Amino acid sequence: MQLIRCVLLDDTVKDISIAEPEESLIIRKNSIPDNTKYLDVMPEYLTANVGDEGFMLIPSVEGSHYSSLTFFRPRENGEKIFPESSMPIYACRHGGHTILAIVTGMKFDYSLVCGVRDGRYYLYPRFILDGAEAYEDIEIKFLHFHGDVRYPELARAYRKFQLDNGNCRTLRDKAAERPALKEYADTIECRIRLAWKPVPSTVDDQIIGVNEPEVHAELTFKDVDDIISEFHKQGIDKVNFCLVGWNAGGHDGRFPDLFPVEPKCGTLEELKELVARTRKLGYMISAHTNLIEGYSVGGRFKHDYVLRRQDGSDHRGGNWGGGKSYLLCPEMACRNYIDQDMADLKALGFYGEHYFDVFSIYPPYPCYHPEHKLNRKEVAQWRCRMLKKAQEAIGCSGSEGSWDFAMDALDYVLYAAFFFKEPKEHPMCDKYIPFWNIVYHGIVLYNCFAASVNANIKNDYVLKVMNYAWGGRPLNYVNSRFIVGENPWGNEDLRYFPQEQFRKDVAAIRKDYDFYQSIKDLQYEFIEDYEILSNGALKTTYSDGTIMLSNPTDKDIEIDGKKIASFNNLIVK
Numbered sequence: 001m002q003l004i005r006c007v008l009l010d011d012t013v014k015d016i017s018i019a020e021p022e023e024s025l026i027i028r029k030n031s032i033p034d035n036t037k038y039l040d041v042m043p044e045y046l047t048a049n050v051g052d053e054g055f056m057l058i059p060s061v062e063g064s065h066y067s068s069l070t071f072f073r074p075r076e077n078g079e080k081i082f083p084e085s086s087m088p089i090y091a092c093r094h095g096g097h098t099i100l101a102i103v104t105g106m107k108f109d110y111s112l113v114c115g116v117r118d119g120r121y122y123l124y125p126r127f128i129l130d131g132a133e134a135y136e137d138i139e140i141k142f143l144h145f146h147g148d149v150r151y152p153e154l155a156r157a158y159r160k161f162q163l164d165n166g167n168c169r170t171l172r173d174k175a176a177e178r179p180a181l182k183e184y185a186d187t188i189e190c191r192i193r194l195a196w197k198p199v200p201s202t203v204d205d206q207i208i209g210v211n212e213p214e215v216h217a218e219l220t221f222k223d224v225d226d227i228i229s230e231f232h233k234q235g236i237d238k239v240n241f242c243l244v245g246w247n248a249g250g251h252d253g254r255f256p257d258l259f260p261v262e263p264k265c266g267t268l269e270e271l272k273e274l275v276a277r278t279r280k281l282g283y284m285i286s287a288h289t290n291l292i293e294g295y296s297v298g299g300r301f302k303h304d305y306v307l308r309r310q311d312g313s314d315h316r317g318g319n320w321g322g323g324k325s326y327l328l329c330p331e332m333a334c335r336n337y338i339d340q341d342m343a344d345l346k347a348l349g350f351y352g353e354h355y356f357d358v359f360s361i362y363p364p365y366p367c368y369h370p371e372h373k374l375n376r377k378e379v380a381q382w383r384c385r386m387l388k389k390a391q392e393a394i395g396c397s398g399s400e401g402s403w404d405f406a407m408d409a410l411d412y413v414l415y416a417a418f419f420f421k422e423p424k425e426h427p428m429c430d431k432y433i434p435f436w437n438i439v440y441h442g443i444v445l446y447n448c449f450a451a452s453v454n455a456n457i458k459n460d461y462v463l464k465v466m467n468y469a470w471g472g473r474p475l476n477y478v479n480s481r482f483i484v485g486e487n488p489w490g491n492e493d494l495r496y497f498p499q500e501q502f503r504k505d506v507a508a509i510r511k512d513y514d515f516y517q518s519i520k521d522l523q524y525e526f527i528e529d530y531e532i533l534s535n536g537a538l539k540t541t542y543s544d545g546t547i548m549l550s551n552p553t554d555k556d557i558e559i560d561g562k563k564i565a566s567f568n569n570l571i572v573k
Contacts, residue, residue, distance in 0.1 A: 079115030105139030180395030284352030295322030361401025
């Protein structure tokens with residue numbers, strides 16, 4: 001039997017038993033009791049005993065978008081709630097039977113509960129309503145597998161589900177229709193941060209000329225021109241340069257305002273000339289903007305456009321250069337800002353991957369503003385509309401994270417998982433895995449981790465090896481470090497000053513660029529399998545039969561007569 005447990009706002013519990021579903025479970029929205037706080041779907045077949053062979057699969061850990069496996073090993077009684085699933089799936093394998101569950105109804109409105117108690121493991125979704133009515137039926141589809149199933153097979157099955165149901169398309173199909181995307185897939189990424197205010201800010205709500213902190217301009221448009229010229233001199237021919245902090249107040253300075261351009265960087269005419277010269281060299285060049293977070297210091301900021309919480313309060317976000325941000329309702333951003341922004345950026349000559357900050361790393365928070373109320377599904381749809389507008393105007397779209405509601409509208413993910421190494425010992429997660437990468441490689445371009453930014457000039461050589469082993473594309477970032485204190489991108493940075501060191505760093509980028517050019521066609525293939533071999537080497541198998549062997553160790557490794565140098569990647573057939 002399938003147990004459905006409804007917990008009401010007054011903590012009254014109502015248990016409902018229904019027949020165990022074979023292929024899907026549907027809970028009609030009008031059958032859910034009024035004033036339901038949350039609803040647990042607790043199947044017996046997603047449980048296992050301590051000591052059983054197999055695993056449970058968690059798609060998103062600690063908001064990092066890492067996927068992980070939980071093994072049925074002995075451990076203390078405990079439970080962990082995972083509040084955000086960037087992929088609406090979970091799985092359990094034991095007793096020769098594996099079930100992959102795919103949430104298709106109310107898929108943004110649940111947390112995963114994973115725990116062990118008295119020798120029994122359990123895994124189930126908790127749909128959270130907090131007294132509101134469900135906006136659609138809860139639906140979970142179940143795919144069944146038998147035998148010795150590994151997680152790559154589950155990833156391939158979910159990929160097929162996504163493609164078959166029109167939730168995304170292959171990179172090959174999209175590039176055949178959009179020349180800009182085909183050109184973009186050949187490039188490496190180089191972001192250039194020009195200017196910013198202190199982060200975190202000491203002023204939550206800034207006023208121009210009163211309490212707005214001073215902008216620090218590290219680079220002018222002339223400096224950026226010289227940076228791009230150095231890439232060209234060293235023969236790095238295919239690059240998408242994305243300008244960050246070129247706008248009013250620098251990076252996160254006065255969003256939703258873009259103009260005037262930050263005067264410490266130069267004039268609007270100088271920016272336009274920079275874009276034209278960059279395009280003449282054959283490069284793509286684009287801009288970083290933000291229409292999820294806004295700041296009261298912005299001239300275009302309107303309080304009525306702010307996302308409201310269920311209690312009617314403003315939904316505020318992180319503290320950045322412009323102060324403590326307000327989250328913007330995506331419908332209001334789409335209706336009032338996006339068309340003008342795209343027209344202005346296109347008029348400047350930008351062409352390439354337009355980057356929207358945080359569009360795909362923040363979950364789709366609902367909006368309770370009475371004049372533009374949105375559920376989570378609608379929020380996701382409005383964000384995707386803006387991503388597609390960027391594709392139409394500038395050529396391609398990019399954003400920060402890997403929430404898969406955006407995969408049909410997104411061409412580039414800045415980091416598929418935020419952390420590179422396991423951020424800490426986790427009570428319910430035993431092994432971090434490239435599940436998302438197997439699902440979406442060949443569908444979207446990506447860099448794997450925040451830490452693999454500038455991997456080719458860092459002393460941690462494992463970073464570059466792992467980025468390639470998991471299907472990533474090189475990402476360079478001039479002035480990646482701008483936060484006071486610890487930076488998630490690492491403290492080793494690509495800087496224009498001193499210029500002698502910069503030229504050496506560009507030479508290292510050239511070497512990495514040459515390797516990427518030799519494997520760039522793999523971006524159009526699926527990753528079909530990923531294994532950690534007994535000698536520590538990593539084996540990535542692509543759909544065209546290509547095999548990449550990766551050595552993340554400090555010793556050379558030999559496999560089938562092929563030597564893989566330490567901290568290196570090798571293509572074999």
